[in-house]
Amino acid sequence: MRWCRFKYNDHPSFGIIEDDKIIPITGSPFEDYQRVNAEVEQNGAELLAPVIPPTFYATGRNYPEHLADRVAHGSTAPKEAWTGYRASNALVGTKHPIIIPADCPDDVEYEGELVAVIGKQAKNLTHDNAMDVVFGYTIGNDISGMSWHKNDPRPWRSKNTDTWKPMGPWIETDLDVSKAVATIRHNGKDMTEFKIDSWIFSIADVLVAITKYMTVYPGDILWMGAEGVSPYLKHGDEVEIEINGIGVLTNPVIREGM
Amino acid sequence: MRWCRFKYNDHPSFGIIEDDKIIPITGSPFEDYQRVNAEVEQNGAELLAPVIPPTFYATGRNYPEHLADRVAHGSTAPKEAWTGYRASNALVGTKHPIIIPADCPDDVEYEGELVAVIGKQAKNLTHDNAMDVVFGYTIGNDISGMSWHKNDPRPWRSKNTDTWKPMGPWIETDLDVSKAVATIRHNGKDMTEFKIDSWIFSIADVLVAITKYMTVYPGDILWMGAEGVSPYLKHGDEVEIEINGIGVLTNPVIREGM
Numbered sequence: 185m186r187w188c189r190f191k192y193n194d195h196p197s198f199g200i201i202e203d204d205k206i207i208p209i210t211g212s213p214f215e216d217y218q219r220v221n222a223e224v225e226q227n228g229a230e231l232l233a234p235v236i237p238p239t240f241y242a243t244g245r246n247y248p249e250h251l252a253d254r255v256a257h258g259s260t261a262p263k264e265a266w267t268g269y270r271a272s273n274a275l276v277g278t279k280h281p282i283i284i285p286a287d288c289p290d291d292v293e294y295e296g297e298l299v300a301v302i303g304k305q306a307k308n309l310t311h312d313n314a315m316d317v318v319f320g321y322t323i324g325n326d327i328s329g330m331s332w333h334k335n336d337p338r339p340w341r342s343k344n345t346d347t348w349k350p351m352g353p354w355i356e357t358d359l360d361v362s363k364a365v366a367t368i369r370h371n372g373k374d375m376t377e378f379k380i381d382s383w384i385f386s387i388a389d390v391l392v393a394i395t396k397y398m399t400v401y402p403g404d405i406l407w408m409g410a411e412g413v414s415p416y417l418k419h420g421d422e423v424e425i426e427i428n429g430i431g432v433l434t435n436p437v438i439r440e441g442m
Numbered sequence: 443m444r445w446c447r448f449k450y451n452d453h454p455s456f457g458i459i460e461d462d463k464i465i466p467i468t469g470s471p472f473e474d475y476q477r478v479n480a481e482v483e484q485n486g487a488e489l490l491a492p493v494i495p496p497t498f499y500a501t502g503r504n505y506p507e508h509l510a511d512r513v514a515h516g517s518t519a520p521k522e523a524w525t526g527y528r529a530s531n532a533l534v535g536t537k538h539p540i541i542i543p544a545d546c547p548d549d550v551e552y553e554g555e556l557v558a559v560i561g562k563q564a565k566n567l568t569h570d571n572a573m574d575v576v577f578g579y580t581i582g583n584d585i586s587g588m589s590w591h592k593n594d595p596r597p598w599r600s601k602n603t604d605t606w607k608p609m610g611p612w613i614e615t616d617l618d619v620s621k622a623v624a625t626i627r628h629n630g631k632d633m634t635e636f637k638i639d640s641w642i643f644s645i646a647d648v649l650v651a652i653t654k655y656m657t658v659y660p661g662d663i664l665w666m667g668a669e670g671v672s673p674y675l676k677h678g679d680e681v682e683i684e685i686n687g688i689g690v691l692t693n694p695v696i697r698e699g700m
Binding site for chain 2: 268273285337338346397
């Protein structure tokens with residue numbers, strides 16, 4: 185089943201994707217919902233980030249080549265599963281431009297990654313039950329300004345500038361993660377391809393680690409990190425992230441003032 | 443005017459505090475609301491964290507003595523106003539216990555600080571209009587596990603363990619920040635007293651800095667940092683943070699397994 189969030193009568197609404205139509209719902213996919221007696225052509229609908237999470241978790245340095253690059257640049261290798269955080273203001277849907285502020289240095293990178301969407305409140309998960317709280321999957325593009333990331337006291341604008349967390353195009357509830365492959369295209373050219381489960385820490389590993397201390401809630405999202413190293417983004421570029429079984433997240437790039 | 447969030451008929455509800463009564467409302471203090479035709483005795487009501495924010499901003503190293511201590515321990519001094527992030531799972535109200543997990547090292551600290559609650563969506567604020575988006579003020583206690591903070595790849599459990607962000611007791615909309623003083627009491631003993639506006643970066647400084655890149659939304663919260671250095675918390679302790687003009691945030695401390 186495919187869930188989306190889209191602009192319906194000028195307001196955000198959750199919807200169910202059936203063939204080339206979207207059926208709006210009232211309520212939320214994580215609790216009670218009612219199908220609205222209406223349908224909207226998917227072609228032409230404005231898809232939004234498929235959920236605005238209570239908490240936006242993001243693990244990183246979670247694939248071997250990417251980790252090796254980060255360690256070469258001075259980061260440590262995580263010994264155990266862990267999480268970082270991102271901010272919801274930065275979320276946009278597919279097709280929405282990634283906007284680079286005029287004063288941002290040129291070293292802006294992208295990372296295409298799998299996103300797990302949480303469906304249930306839970307604490308103290310185990311490897312036996314952790315995956316029961318995963319409602320579905322979507323795709324994220326983690327944009328980072330590397331000079332800012334290196335020089336600021338913490339990752340804030342380097343990771344959370346408005347539009348720097350494209351997510352979508354929708355949530356797919358039926359995904360065989362063991363068969364999922366991410367393909368990253370930059371201006372139409374294949375740049376990186378990696379098996380999603382070639383990660384160092386799995387979704388279950390991260391959920392077990394974080395729910396030892398933190399309660400997760402319906403709608404929380406967990407970004408799982410990316411393989412490889414990206415070249416820098418420039419005005420006029422386009423990034424596509426495809427995960428087979430989910431779809432394609434596509435975003436153009438604009439530099440302010442160009 | 444004083445706004446709270448409290449348990450009403452077993453569900454969280456916003457309310458208006460008038461004398462010793464709470465008037466429940468429907469809707470939200472930041473948008474349209476209606477007073478419910480009912481009142482609840484404040485004495486005996488369970489006050490919750492007064493808002494669950496879309497984004498939880500927290501600046502730090504923002505008072506001179508506290509900064510000097512952190513720099514002595516290897517942190518850098520921020521050159522410009524900036525922000526960090528905390529996670530909403532960690533929020534609890536006044537009176538709720540701060541729970542230290544059994545496996546957490548002993549070096550758990552507290553920081554009493556002013557919290558600004560945002561009332562309007564805004565970007566690109568200036569020093570002339572930044573304070574117009576502040577809806578009101580509450581009190582936060584930023585609990586940190588210092589060994590975890592030092593050794594983990596990013597602040598996650600060190601800052602965001604469940605119950606480690608007490609906030610309350612309510613939101614006060616009429617506060618003269620220039621006259622506000624924080625008094626921190628540990629087991630009834632005065633530990634630290636500081637003028638709120640002895641900060642390095644003001645609320646306006648931080649809002650101007652962050653809204654250059656990020657849109658703030660109604661209900662977002664901005665924790666402003668603390669002065670001084672705290673001793674470690676242990677099972678059976680109690681921390682009170684008073685800011686004149688707002689009230690007192692009081693939380694007992696429990697170590698799991700004791």
